[in-house]
Amino acid sequence: MAQENQENNSKKISRRDILAGLAALPIVGVIGYGLLRNKAEAEKRNSSLLSDIKPEIQSGIPPLIEGKTLKIGIIGTGGRGGYLMKAMGFVNPDKIDEYTEKGKTDKYWVQYLEDFRAQDNLNIKITAICDVFDKNAEKAITAGANVHRNGKGGNMDDAPKRFTTYKELIASPDVDAVVIATPDHWHVPIALEAARNGKHVYCEKPLSWSVAETYEIRKTVKETGIVFQLGHQGRQTESYNVARSLIKQDVIGKISLIEVCTNRNDPNGAWVYEIAKEANEKTIDWKQFIGQAPWHDFSLERFFRWRCWWDYSTGLSGDLFTHEFDALNQILNLGIPNSAMASGGIYFFKDGRTVPDVLNMAMEYADRDLTLLYSATLASEKNRGKVIMGHDAYLELSDTLIVSVDPQSTRYKEKLKQGIVEPFKPIYSYVPGQGAVDAITSPTEKYFAGRGLLYTYRDGKAVDTTHLHLREWINCIRAGNGAQPSCNIDQAFEEAMTAHMGTISYKEGRRTYWDKEKEVIV
Amino acid sequence: MRYTKLQSVVLVILRITIGWHFLYEGGVKILNPHWTAKSYLLDSGGFMKGFFEFIAGSQTLLAISDTANAWGLAFIGLSLIVGLFTRFSSLAAMFLLLLYYLSHPAFPGIQYLFPSDGSYFLINKTLIELFALLVLYAFPTSNMFGLHRLMKNNNSFLA
Ligand SMILES: NC(=O)c1ccc[n+]([C@@H]2O[C@H](COP(=O)([O-])OP(=O)(O)OC[C@H]3O[C@@H](n4cnc5c(N)ncnc54)[C@H](O)[C@@H]3O)[C@@H](O)[C@H]2O)c1
Numbered sequence: 001m002a003q004e005n006q007e008n009n010s011k012k013i014s015r016r017d018i019l020a021g022l023a024a025l026p027i028v029g030v031i032g033y034g035l036l037r038n039k040a041e042a043e044k045r046n047s048s049l050l051s052d053i054k055p056e057i058q059s060g061i062p063p064l065i066e067g068k069t070l071k072i073g074i075i076g077t078g079g080r081g082g083y084l085m086k087a088m089g090f091v092n093p094d095k096i097d098e099y100t101e102k103g104k105t106d107k108y109w110v111q112y113l114e115d116f117r118a119q120d121n122l123n124i125k126i127t128a129i130c131d132v133f134d135k136n137a138e139k140a141i142t143a144g145a146n147v148h149r150n151g152k153g154g155n156m157d158d159a160p161k162r163f164t165t166y167k168e169l170i171a172s173p174d175v176d177a178v179v180i181a182t183p184d185h186w187h188v189p190i191a192l193e194a195a196r197n198g199k200h201v202y203c204e205k206p207l208s209w210s211v212a213e214t215y216e217i218r219k220t221v222k223e224t225g226i227v228f229q230l231g232h233q234g235r236q237t238e239s240y241n242v243a244r245s246l247i248k249q250d251v252i253g254k255i256s257l258i259e260v261c262t263n264r265n266d267p268n269g270a271w272v273y274e275i276a277k278e279a280n281e282k283t284i285d286w287k288q289f290i291g292q293a294p295w296h297d298f299s300l301e302r303f304f305r306w307r308c309w310w311d312y313s314t315g316l317s318g319d320l321f322t323h324e325f326d327a328l329n330q331i332l333n334l335g336i337p338n339s340a341m342a343s344g345g346i347y348f349f350k351d352g353r354t355v356p357d358v359l360n361m362a363m364e365y366a367d368r369d370l371t372l373l374y375s376a377t378l379a380s381e382k383n384r385g386k387v388i389m390g391h392d393a394y395l396e397l398s399d400t401l402i403v404s405v406d407p408q409s410t411r412y413k414e415k416l417k418q419g420i421v422e423p424f425k426p427i428y429s430y431v432p433g434q435g436a437v438d439a440i441t442s443p444t445e446k447y448f449a450g451r452g453l454l455y456t457y458r459d460g461k462a463v464d465t466t467h468l469h470l471r472e473w474i475n476c477i478r479a480g481n482g483a484q485p486s487c488n489i490d491q492a493f494e495e496a497m498t499a500h501m502g503t504i505s506y507k508e509g510r511r512t513y514w515d516k517e518k519e520v521i522v
Numbered sequence: 523m524r525y526t527k528l529q530s531v532v533l534v535i536l537r538i539t540i541g542w543h544f545l546y547e548g549g550v551k552i553l554n555p556h557w558t559a560k561s562y563l564l565d566s567g568g569f570m571k572g573f574f575e576f577i578a579g580s581q582t583l584l585a586i587s588d589t590a591n592a593w594g595l596a597f598i599g600l601s602l603i604v605g606l607f608t609r610f611s612s613l614a615a616m617f618l619l620l621l622y623y624l625s626h627p628a629f630p631g632i633q634y635l636f637p638s639d640g641s642y643f644l645i646n647k648t649l650i651e652l653f654a655l656l657v658l659y660a661f662p663t664s665n666m667f668g669l670h671r672l673m674k675n676n677n678s679f680l681a
Binding site: 017022027034 | 538542545546549550553554599600603604605666667668669670671672
């Protein structure tokens with residue numbers, strides 16, 4: 001080769017050399033042409049898809065309203081109560097140590113702890129705790145004192161006071177507002193007591209356990225004017241708000257069917273929770289657990305797995321369908337359906353439970369010309385997503401949002417013909433935190449968006465929706481101008497009645513109807 | 523050593539097709555302001571998974587790697603097609619391909635979200651293209667066909 005080089009060097013540049021030297025240049029031109037074509041097409045698709053829609057995307061976290069430190073009491077400090085405390089900034093020091101320990105082998109927990117510590121201080125104090133199980137009450141007390149978010153041995157503040165009954169807690173002048181996270185049959189009695197004493201209420205979902213109490217709580221909340229928030233944190237999910245704005249702009253066309261589902265397939269998901277070893281008749285105030293439920297002798301199973309019995313639970317309809325319903329009610333203002341028809345059974349978990357583990361419900365919205373379909377099993381994880389089906393496109397929702405075109409669409413007929421959009425392929429996607437709705441163009445993007453996986457990474461600043469939901473409630477309390485948060489008592493009333501219609505239909509094996517005038521289920 | 527006519531033609535075709543592939547891939551990325559390798563990086567597998575996810579997780583690193591990748595591809599492609607600095611760009615190309623391979627190695631038992639276009643065990647098309655570039659590195663042709671031929675001081679740096 002060295003020889004060849006020498007030969008070349010010694011030669012003068014000939015015509016042949018010039019030809020052979022420059023022959024490849026036209027190829028660059030061809031590729032340039034290909035690139036420009038590609039760009040022009042992408043731009044055409046992008047602009048024609050996005051030019052006529054204006055999605056509303058909330059920017060950032062709403063600022064905290066300033067004011068005096070709120071004194072909060074927590075009633076029911078089990079699984080959810082503990083989580084709500086974390087969302088307000090209070091975690092047991094043991095837990096902090098546990099996150100740190102786990103973080104040594106799994107980076108996820110490092111981020112988890114970082115996110116928790118970065119979560120805004122809501123300027124509240126947990127002054128009171130009430131739980132009928134000693135262990136849970138004690139855990140909440142140490143968490144409540146951990147104002148500085150430390151591990152064990154760290155600096156702690158005053159511990160909240162434990163009350164043995166919710167009535168005493170509510171009566172305490174050291175409580176401005178309460179968070180209720182007891183089993184379902186206790187939500188209304190406690191919320192009523194709080195409202196009557198002028199204490200603001202954040203109540204876990206579902207609003208009510210029986211139909212009758214649903215009217216009473218609505219009336220009382222309205223009369224007393226307390227700030228009420230129902231615990232559907234999905235209200236804070238960005239993609240739901242974006243879905244709402246896209247649908248308002250008629251991106252998917254006339255909606256005829258909405259399908260939502262629950263799919264779980266493990267004992268925990270089927271409410272067969274662990275029974276704490278510290279639990280016994282001495283550490284649990286059983287009588288207070290029973291409350292308005294029919295009497296039953298002490299049972300650890302019933303105490304820990306209360307969701308399996310109608311005596312305390314609202315079943316799949318109240319426990320899980322309500323999350324789906326509230327999301328749709330937020331997006332579409334569905335309200336209470338005209339009728340509901342439910343069927344199902346106890347098909348897998350034959351463990352003595354009375355609530356079904358498979359439930360299917362069809363809810364008709366005659367005045368909206370659409371059906372809401374809910375289908376659930378606790379014995380298969382095949383998830384069918386949340387799909388809103390329109391004549392022009394369908395919208396699939398999770399944390400992300402994806403709109404795909406229907407091949408028979410009227411609105412997109414021309415674009416389909418021109419090949420600007422492809423049938424059944426996503427055209428818009430929205431991913432939280434990204435700050436923009438994207439028109440989808442490249443095959444890679446289509447693929448990832450189609451699987452709802454574009455940027456589903458734990459991307460540094462994921463904010464807890466439960467934190468935002470509590471924050472909204474606290475902001476309304478501080479504003480003190482009569483404004484109610486997003487999941488207010490009217491929304492809660494609709495949620496509860498809709499769930500009850502399904503449950504009654506299942507239990508009685510008949511179709512139930514909502515009498516709009518009289519506001520009763522018939 | 524001199525190549526036969528057939529050998530030269532075959533080598534030049536290989537050089538230009540690979541260059542074409544690189545230039546077009548790079549060009550598309552440069553021209554699309556929203557392009558990013560983020561989702562690709564997040565889908566990484568194998569023993570370097572953590573490294574690629576780390577890049578995807580950092581705004582700055584991702585921006586640097588996206589820019590370097592897109593312009594790197596384009597320059598390599600251009601160099602291979604016009605026949606200038608081809609030995610250097612063959613090496614750079616192999617380095618890029620090695621990174622792509624390491625982020626999505628064809629190891630048994632790794633599942634990627636993005637489907638593969640065939641069935642591979644250890645060797646996949648990325649690796650084959652990498653070895654094709656090794657051929658170009660070992661058998662340079664730019665001094666016969668390409669800008670290099672026109673350069674007076676025909677040193678191996680330009681090859
Ligand atoms: N929004 C959500 O995503 C979400 C998630 C989980 C649970 N929840 C809701 O939260 C509520 C609690 O669920 P959980 O999973 O925490 O149940 P859990 O059994 O873990 O906790 C309930 C707690 O309430 C206590 N309790 C029972 N009766 C009481 C009374 N009369 N006074 C004071 N404390 C009492 C129990 O001792 C227990 O500690 C349920 O209504 C559930 O629907 C909501």
